[in-house]
Structure formats: C-alpha cells, structure tokens
Amino acid sequence: MxxxxxxxxxxxxxxxxxxxxxxxxxxxxxxxxxxxxxxxxxxxxxxxxxxxxxxxxxxxxxxxxxxxxxxxxxxxxxxxxxxxxxxxxxxxxxxxxxxxxxxxxxxxxxxxxxxxxxxxxNGLSDAQELTASLITAGRIGTPRLAYAEMEDGPVFKDNWTEWRSRSGAKWPGVHEFEVGCTLEHAGYALSWLVSLFGVVEKGQAFSALTFPDKGPGTSGLSLASDFSVGCLSFRSGVTARLTCGLAAPRDRSLTIIGDDGTIVVRDLWDDRSPVHLSRFDGKRPLLQRLAGRFERQRRQVLPLRLTHGRPVAYAAPARTRKLSGFPSQIDFGRGIAVMARAIAAGEPPFFSGERALHLTELALALNEGAGSFTPRSDF
CATH class of the missing domain: 3.40.50.720 (NAD(P)-binding Rossmann-like Domain)
Known part of the structure; x- marks a missing residue:
C-alpha cells in the first residue's frame, strides 16, 4: 500500500x-x-x-x-x-x-x-499501448508524420460560469483563460508524441490571442494565447504538427502517417479510444468507398466525416473501472499508480525526471509562441 x-x-x-x-x-x-x-x-x-x-x-x-x-x-x-x-x-x-x-x-x-x-x-492509456504496438509491429511501416489536435471548442461561448465538478467546485474559467489553453492542454498530445517518438530536437512555435473577449469576469485581464501551433522535429525522424485552440470545433485526434499506411486515434481524452488503421495497399471500408462515390457523383462533400481506416480491436476486453464523465474519459489515477509501482520496484517511472522536464519545456515553448527553438532538456 x-x-x-x-x-x-x-x-x-x-x-x-x-x-x-x-x-x-x-x-x-x-x-x-x-x-x-x-x-x-x-x-x-x-x-x-x-x-x-x-x-x-x-x-x-x-x-x-x-x-x-x-x-x-x-x-x-x-x-x-x-x-x-x-x-x-x-x-x-x-x-x-x-x-x-x-x-x-x-x-x-x-x-x-x-x-x-x-x-x-493519458499517455499511459490503453489506446496509447495499442497504437504503440501497431507501430512496433510495422503495421504502417516507418512513421514519418503526425498531426495532433487539441481543439476544445468555443468554450468561452458556452455557459462555463455554471460548470461544476462532482463535489461542487467551479470550473476555473477565468484562470484558465489567463494561463492559456496550451499550458492546460498541449500535454495531452505531447505525452503521446514523446512516448511514441522520443526526444524533440528542434521546433517552431506560434501562438496568438485571437478572441480577447472571453465573457463574464474577463474584461481588463491579461489573457494568454487561445491558439497555438507547433511543428516538432523528433530525433527518431518523425515530424509532428500540434495545434491547440479554444475556438474550433472540438477535436482531440491524432493521425500518424507511415511509409505503408496511417493510424488515426479518434480521441486522446478517451482511455480506450477507437483506433483506426489503413494501409496504402489495402481496400478502404465499404462505407468509405460509398461515401467517396457519392461525393464524386454529386460533386459535393457529405455533411459528415468518416474516420479513415478500419477500427482495430483491443487485445483484451475493457477492465471494469471508473472514469470521469464525458468528455474527460482519462484514467487520472493511473499516473499515480504507475509511479507508485515503479518506485516500489526501484525503477524510474516513464513520465518522470528528464522526460517530465522535456514535456514541460515543449509546452512552455508552444505557449510562448517562441518561434524557432531547440530544447535544452533530453532523456
């Protein structure tokens, strides 16, 4: 214990x-x-x-x-x-x-x-383990490019002043707008990217405050950026683009493109998110083929978006456990449990020490819109 x-x-x-x-x-x-x-x-x-x-x-x-x-x-x-x-x-x-x-x-x-x-x-999730196993097994060949989205939707247009946690705590909207969505949310994507692809050697970052009026209680405050985009070059050879925002429709997906195919993780906030796999030499699912044929014939885009590829089954059934309410289907306690087990075994936990420092440095650089940067941390 x-x-x-x-x-x-x-x-x-x-x-x-x-x-x-x-x-x-x-x-x-x-x-x-x-x-x-x-x-x-x-x-x-x-x-x-x-x-x-x-x-x-x-x-x-x-x-x-x-x-x-x-x-x-x-x-x-x-x-x-x-x-x-x-x-x-x-x-x-x-x-x-x-x-x-x-x-x-x-x-x-x-x-x-x-x-x-x-x-x-969430970088310790079942979905991350499944994605990592697909990459290790060579299902998409050598990974080359990744697109990570951390778009939270226009929350400042919602009734965020009324949001409460289970115990009645207010959602700290004003403070989150002051700190910025990048420091709050970039880590959810960075933990995945770093766990899959390793150390970032260099990057480019841009951030901006695009909506200065966030509603009640924010007038006259110094608000942080509500949009950021970073391009990251990993030592492993992968290039990734990470976008964080508070205006575009909610999208927390990750797309990884390799020499032979793609992996799409639908929701990085879902511990067992659907994970889709497609190969360039494979046949697309029937529904996707029909949708493409319809669009070509009608010369218009359908008002829906199908996730590319076929869903990959998890090797083991879902464990009986509790998760926080939608949309935060993250097993927050797992990070502490993994840490405790590693300490007991005399081993360094995965997201500890220099790796934790690396994640913080990357988030800070993206939040600041630092332009070209070379991380000082390594692991």
Whole structure:
C-alpha cells in the first residue's frame, strides 16, 4: 500500500478521486487546500480527511507521494516544498512556469533520491499501448508524420460560469483563460508524441490571442494565447504538427502517417479510444468507398466525416473501472499508480525526471509562441 495526499481540491481533483477507486493499492491519507470552504465541501462529499495546514500535510510521515493539483503558478513552490519534506511528487502540468523552475524541481528530486512525475496520465492509456504496438509491429511501416489536435471548442461561448465538478467546485474559467489553453492542454498530445517518438530536437512555435473577449469576469485581464501551433522535429525522424485552440470545433485526434499506411486515434481524452488503421495497399471500408462515390457523383462533400481506416480491436476486453464523465474519459489515477509501482520496484517511472522536464519545456515553448527553438532538456 502506498499512502498519498492531494493538495488542491479544485475542479480537477474530482477526476482524480473518481479514478483513484481503480487502484486499491493507493491509500488517500488526506487532502489540503488553502480555500477552507472548498476543502470542507470536498471532504464532506468524498468523506476524506482534511489536513489542518500545509505543514501538517507535508509533515505526515506516512505519506509517500504528494499529488500537486494546485494552480500552475503554485506548482514550482509546492513541488520544492514537498521534495524538501522528503516526499515523492506527482504534479499536474506544468512542473513550473519557466524552464528554470522545472529544471530546479527535477534536479532537487534527483539530489534527494526522490521521484517527480508529471501529468497527464493519458499517455499511459490503453489506446496509447495499442497504437504503440501497431507501430512496433510495422503495421504502417516507418512513421514519418503526425498531426495532433487539441481543439476544445468555443468554450468561452458556452455557459462555463455554471460548470461544476462532482463535489461542487467551479470550473476555473477565468484562470484558465489567463494561463492559456496550451499550458492546460498541449500535454495531452505531447505525452503521446514523446512516448511514441522520443526526444524533440528542434521546433517552431506560434501562438496568438485571437478572441480577447472571453465573457463574464474577463474584461481588463491579461489573457494568454487561445491558439497555438507547433511543428516538432523528433530525433527518431518523425515530424509532428500540434495545434491547440479554444475556438474550433472540438477535436482531440491524432493521425500518424507511415511509409505503408496511417493510424488515426479518434480521441486522446478517451482511455480506450477507437483506433483506426489503413494501409496504402489495402481496400478502404465499404462505407468509405460509398461515401467517396457519392461525393464524386454529386460533386459535393457529405455533411459528415468518416474516420479513415478500419477500427482495430483491443487485445483484451475493457477492465471494469471508473472514469470521469464525458468528455474527460482519462484514467487520472493511473499516473499515480504507475509511479507508485515503479518506485516500489526501484525503477524510474516513464513520465518522470528528464522526460517530465522535456514535456514541460515543449509546452512552455508552444505557449510562448517562441518561434524557432531547440530544447535544452533530453532523456
């Protein structure tokens, strides 16, 4: 059994609470939040212990892993405090608000013989494992090009001020608009790309604030970019384009093109997303052939979009487990469980240390629209 503590009981904390139930080897000792009303509501809803202070939480000698679910601006300070208290750290993205902060967190953990891991956990999903196995088996030949989409839809036009988590926490819309969709969401695609293709050697990044009016409570604020696009060159030879936005229709897909075919992952937020495979020397599915024939005959595009290729069956049936509500079908607890198992085995977790630093650096570069950049991190 590994005892953990959550720090931060905002909107995302309920996602973690829902999925921690999938891992009985993890024991939640307690939670803390500087907002006492939010903390009380969260603890009452989930029937968990509230620490009286941050010092009490970090001083609990039974805690092995601190799960940092605070706002991004607090990540660096809290990560360092937890590491200095002798705790391993699992941190929501990013590790810090600058590369230097993230570098210091990773170095501090190494100097103390501790582990720091970064979210998100969707890079550990069943869908990622299936996609990786198709690539390893040579089903599309050598991968050459990837297109990753992290379009969240025009959420600022929705009734986001009314959104609540299971325990009643407000969706922090204003703060997310200030931090930016890239720091919030690029990691969901980057974790996949880095896990599949390795280190990014160089990149090009552009970002912009395209919709400065985000609605109630945002007037006069300094809002971050709501659109970014990055082109990444991987050491393995793959080139990828990653787009993040808050206006285009929701699309969280990943398309990988190789010498012999393509793989399409329909939803990177779905732990068991449909994964489609097509080969250049293969026959297209009947429905896709009929749709193409109709469009050619009518000389117009159908008002629907069929996912290219045929769905690939998962090798094993879905496990009985809990996931957060649609559209966030991510097993958030898996990242902590994988971390705990690796620590117990004396091994580095996959998304820890230098790899976690690399993901943070890439997200920061994309968020800043840094133009040409060469990552300083490696693994």
């Amino acid at each position: 590994t005892k953990i503590a959550l720090i931060g009981t905002g909107f995302v904390a309920d996602y973690y609470m829902t999925t921690l139930a999938n891992y009985p080897e993890l024991t939640l000792a307690g939670v803390w939040d500087h907002d006492t009303a939010r903390l009380s509501r969260f603890c009452g809803f989930h029937d968990v212990r509230a620490y009286g202070s941050l010092a009490e939480c970090l001083g609990d000698q039974e805690i092995a892993i601190i799960v940092n679910l605070t706002v991004p601006e607090s990540h660096y300070e809290l990560n360092c405090a937890a590491l200095n208290a002798g705790k391993h750290v699992y941190c929501e993205k990013p590790l810090g608000m600058t590369f230097e902060e993230a570098r210091e967190v990773v170095d501090l953990a190494a100097s103390k013989g501790l582990t720091v891991c970064g979210a998100p956990a």
